[in-house]
Amino acid sequence: MQIAVASGKGGTGKTTIATSLALSLAGLADVRYVDCDVEAPNGHLFLKPEFTESAPAVIRIPQIQTEKCTACGRCVEVCEFHALAQVGKNILVFPQLCHGCGSCTWNCPENAIVEVPNPIGTLERGMALENIEFFRGLLTISEPMPTPIIRQLKKRVYPQPNTINIYDAPPGASCSVVETLRGVDFALLVTEPTSFGLHDLKQMLGIVSDMNIPSGVVINRDGIGDDSLKDTLQDYNIPILLRVPFDRVLAESLAAGRTLVDVYPEYRDILRELYQKVTEIVGGKTK
Amino acid sequence: MKLIISAQNPSLEAQVDRRFGRCMWLVLFDTETNQWEAFQNPGASQSGGAGVAAAQLVVDKGADVVLSGDFGPNASRAFQAAKIGMQRFTDSTTTVQEAVDHFKYVK
Numbered sequence: 404m405q406i407a408v409a410s411g412k413g414g415t416g417k418t419t420i421a422t423s424l425a426l427s428l429a430g431l432a433d434v435r436y437v438d439c440d441v442e443a444p445n446g447h448l449f450l451k452p453e454f455t456e457s458a459p460a461v462i463r464i465p466q467i468q469t470e471k472c473t474a475c476g477r478c479v480e481v482c483e484f485h486a487l488a489q490v491g492k493n494i495l496v497f498p499q500l501c502h503g504c505g506s507c508t509w510n511c512p513e514n515a516i517v518e519v520p521n522p523i524g525t526l527e528r529g530m531a532l533e534n535i536e537f538f539r540g541l542l543t544i545s546e547p548m549p550t551p552i553i554r555q556l557k558k559r560v561y562p563q564p565n566t567i568n569i570y571d572a573p574p575g576a577s578c579s580v581v582e583t584l585r586g587v588d589f590a591l592l593v594t595e596p597t598s599f600g601l602h603d604l605k606q607m608l609g610i611v612s613d614m615n616i617p618s619g620v621v622i623n624r625d626g627i628g629d630d631s632l633k634d635t636l637q638d639y640n641i642p643i644l645l646r647v648p649f650d651r652v653l654a655e656s657l658a659a660g661r662t663l664v665d666v667y668p669e670y671r672d673i674l675r676e677l678y679q680k681v682t683e684i685v686g687g688k689t690k
Numbered sequence: 691m692k693l694i695i696s697a698q699n700p701s702l703e704a705q706v707d708r709r710f711g712r713c714m715w716l717v718l719f720d721t722e723t724n725q726w727e728a729f730q731n732p733g734a735s736q737s738g739g740a741g742v743a744a745a746q747l748v749v750d751k752g753a754d755v756v757l758s759g760d761f762g763p764n765a766s767r768a769f770q771a772a773k774i775g776m777q778r779f780t781d782s783t784t785t786v787q788e789a790v791d792h793f794k795y796v797k
Contacts, residue, residue, distance in 0.1 A: 479746065485738070485740070491772070495767065495768060497742055
């Protein structure tokens with residue numbers, strides 16, 4: 404089973420729910436927690452892994468062999484991302500714009516392009532609380548592209564039987580979130596009853612619908628705001644799987660690095676029930 | 691001398707655009723003939739790499755100097771490699787014509 408925890412709006416409680424869901428299921432199956440928020444991962448603050456493996460995340464970028472290059476400009480023409488420019492007889496490479504797709508190398512009529520590794524971050528693995536296998540990606544500061552790291556991270560946690568993969572998604576509703584959602588069985592959408600929470604939830608509902616991923620909603624900070632969230636969820640016919648009340652004690656405890664199930668142990672059973680509902684929705688089919 | 695000015699519309703009376711990579715139009719002005727021509731900026735609609743896309747057009751049109759509000763790191767690198775001068779608008783620059791006049795005046 405692969406579950407992504409996503410939200411749209413940042414700070415709604417993705418990591419709060421994802422970490423406590425992982426802890427609640429740790430006794431039932433092999434649980435892998437995958438922190439896909441590679442620009443600002445924070446799951447480690449709660450699950451306290453000891454990282455024992457680290458590998459560079461690399462994309463392959465073009466290097467022009469000037470002695471072979473005839474400056475025909477074909478590579479500049481085919482680059483979708485404007486990572487190449489032609490100035491006179493020189494081809495300029497802009498590594499931070501390169502997605503590593505290989506089109507320039509493939510299309511160069513002179514075979515004048517070689518690809519060289521460009522490290523953009525690291526992939527880490529270690530064991531965390533309650534025997535949770537913890538994975539995270541870390542984008543190097545100033546590098547602009549999180550998506551390749553998420554893709555490489557997910558390759559390391561290829562789904563296995565009797566294993567639950569929990570993906571903590573980055574905030575927002577852009578490429579990095581789509582990459583996190585790709586191939587999962589279920590999307591758990593964490594929101595809050597505010598205008599901002601609702602606005603971004605609608606974007607997420609559009610994405611999961613386009614990607615054909617079944618989803619359900621967790622309403623965090625329940626009790627604030629108004630009824631517009633409830634009305635919208637009825638319109639979309641999306642189940643509400645959990646409500647977590649707005650609570651000062653919980654907020655203070657989270658800020659101190661404690662988890663939801665540590666503060667309120669009854670959430671272990673509640674989250675196991677949530678997982679049960681998820682498996683029913685997915686129909687027992689695990690990929 | 692060929693100037694290229696980032697602009698919001700394709701005319702000399704148009705407002706300049708202070709963004710280089712994301713401007714809608716690039717207006718080419720020849721100071722010797724006083725002829726001008728406007729090109730749609732291919733960078734305006736790109737999800738990324740707008741500065742490089744716009745800079746490539748400026749390079750391809752053979753400009754000597756490019757005038758805009760500011761230039762990002764990628765566009766700057768391309769202009770330095772192509773030995774194209776970069777000049778920022780003054781605070782009071784509003785139209786393409788004014789940018790051209792100011793350029794001629796300080797020369």
